[in-house]
Each structure stands twice: as C-alpha cells, then as structure tokens.
Amino acid sequence: MRVLVTGGAGFIGAPVVALLTAAGHDVVAFDVLHPAAHRGPHDAASDVDVPLVRGDVRDPGAVAAALRGVDVVVHQAAMVGMGTDMADVPEYVGCNDLGTAVLLAGMARAGLRRLVLASSMVVYGEGTYACPAHGAVRPAPRAVDDLAAGRFEPTCPRCAAPLLPGLVDEDAPLEPRSVYAATKVAQEHLTAAWAATVGANAVALRYHNVYGPRMPRDTPYSGVAAIFRSALEHGVAPRVFEDGGQRRDFIHVHDVAMANAAALDATGGPPVGFRAYNVASGRPHTVGELAATLATACGGPPPVVTGEFRAGDVRHVVASPERARRELGFTATVSFEEGVAALSRAPLRV
Ligand code: UD1
Secondary structure, three states: OOEEOOOOOOHHHHHHHHHHHOOOOEEEEOOOOOOOOOOOOOOOOOOOOOOOEEOOOOOOHHHHHHHHHEEEEEEOOOOOOOOHHHHHHHHHHHHHHHHHHHHHHHHHHHHOOOOEEEEHHHHHOEEEEEEOOOOOOOOOOOOOOHHHHOOOEOOOOOOEEEEEEOEEOOOOOOOOOOHHHHHOOOOOOHHHHHHHHHOOEEEEEEEOEOOOOOOEEEOOOOHHHHHHHHHHHOEEEEEOOOOOOEEEOOHHHHHHHHHHHHHHHOOOOOOOEEEEEEEEEOOOEHHHHHHOOOHHHOOOOOOOEOOOOOOOOOOOOOEOOOHHHHHHOOOOOOHHHHHHHHHHHHHOOO
16 A cells, blocks of 8 residues: 655654555655754654655645555654744644644545544543542642642642542543644544545544654653653753652554554544544553663663653643554553663664
C-alpha cells in the first residue's frame, strides 16, 4: 500500500516511516521541518531510503500533490509540548488544526477514506480520580496558591479530601488544559466529523509520554525525558518539578511506531467512523523515578527536586491500555528499565 506519513521526519514520524517501509509499504514522508522540532540538518528516516517531500500541511497544493496515488494517511505532523507563551498560539492552531483541516479536505477530494491520527493523552487534562466519600470526581485545575505551598495533589471538589488516582480510559471526558491540548481535541473532533461525513475509518492514537532515540533536545517543545537527558549530557542534574511524585505512562517510541502499524491495519475494514485509543505501556512511573533511573544510567549527578511547578501541568495521567490491546492487538514491549537505559546512550536530535 502507498502510505503518506505527515511529519515523517519527526521524532515519532521517522520510526513510523521506517517500520511501515520494513513491513513492505510504499511510504512517502511529508514534513515541513518546522524549526520548533528541527534546528539542524534533518535526519528523516535515516535508516531507510524513502523520498522526503518537504511541504506544509497548511498548504492545500502541497497536500494535494502528496496525496496522489496514496491509499492511507498517517498524520503525525504537529507542534507539540508546552511552547513558550501565548505568542505561540496561532502557530499551534495553524499547524495542528488548520493543517488537519487542509489534510481532511484534500483526502475528501481525493476520495481517501483511511486515516491514522496522532493524538495525545493531553486531551484528558487531569487523569481519573476517586474520592473515598464521593466516588468518581473531576478535580478543578490546581490553584497556584496550593502549588506554591507544596500542595500538589488534586483534592475532591466536594469535600477537599485527598483523591485516589485511577486509570484513564478512552471514554473519560475531554478536558484540555493547555493550548496544545486544545489543539489536539480540535484535531480529534475535526477528524471524527470528517469520518462521519464521508464514511471513513479514522483511528486516533492518544500517545502517552513518548521517549526514545532522536527526541528533540531541550526546547520549550520537548518532553521531560529529553529535557533530563539533555541536562545529564552536560553533566547537569535533572531538575524535577513539584515533589517528583507526579505519575505518567512513559512509552518508548518503538512501541508507538508499532501502534501506528496496528492502527493502519485497523483502518482497512468497513467504515465505522472515528475511534480513539490510548497508546500506553500500562506501567506508570513517577517523574522522580524517571529522573533517578536516567541519572544512574547516564552516570550523571542525581536529580534535584525543586518544588517548581508549571501553570497548566496536570498531576497524574495513568492510562488503561486495554482497548488498544483488545481491538488493535497492540501491547507495548519495551520495558521502562530497558528503554531508559537505551535512552542514556541514544543520540538526541540537534
Ligand atoms: C503534557 C504537555 C504539556 C501540556 C500538559 C497538560 C508535552 C511535552 N507536554 O505535559 O504541553 O501542558 O501535557 O496538558 O507534550 N517536568 C520536570 N522537569 C522538567 C520538565 C518537566 O519535572 O524540566 C515535569 C512536569 O512538571 C510534568 C512532567 O515532568 O509534571 C511531565 O512533563 P512533560 O514531559 O511536559 O509532559 P506532560 O506533563 O505530560
């Protein structure tokens, strides 16, 4: 099959291109080499020999040309992360939402009906919580005063009791708490509307915290694993925010590529519309554990727990990987220990 991978030169897109090529697909990598992710010479799909089409998903002409002869689209192109400030908002919305809109319009025109969308766990906001007295509750965003006083755990909106974090599944309400998160929710909604309107199959993969080789270096758009790894490379201790007890599901980029391959197969049946899946290992770790494990593996200085906090950060997001296992046959294979040890030796993207 001919597969167009947008964002095909990226940290996740390049391994997707490599894996799909190895599986025998005819892959076209499409990428604008956005400066937020590519500051040096690109190393797109460096392990495979595929054409890289340099183009912007916001450009209808470039998208129409790239879609020629294509059977399935795997849409990874996006601006990710926290960003710098509100000046970033138009670029986030342009790349992520206008870009998706242009792609969907191009696919509709070309009669294409199969799409895999890179989404994110950020669509959930805070994870799932239960109050011992009130059952399942949705905590409000944490107050700055609480964070400044070192009260990091969300509390029950009814009785202020400490909450127990649970597993987020795909039916959890969407509650974006950052600009990036809002653009990912909009991408999902646009894609669902497209799929329902044209009679297509769209699979949205809600990536949890992806790490692995060729992560972008420390930038305002990088995830925490890249930030810690960059610091350690310079002999600097990782700075762990809050008290380090925030929980995430760190998933290796190789597993994320495997999930994309499984999702691509799943788009092949009769049209069922839009379906979302967590892409997670199912084995959560704290940010403090990540810092300590990586520091040991790098032989670097131990982490410093700073008590700093970022506006918009959520406390715990721990996923259920069950739906992806059941319906896509996807299970992560790289353990945290193995993946973090490999990250300590792996090159980052310049
Ligand atoms: C993700 C998004 C973020 C968004 C948030 C909530 C990415 C990279 N981040 O964050 O833009 O606002 O969901 O929707 O997509 N940390 C440290 N030290 C550091 C940097 C980060 O301890 O130097 C901590 C953070 O406070 C956070 C954790 O590491 O608790 C993970 O941070 P990050 O990698 O940005 O991912 P998410 O919080 O999951």
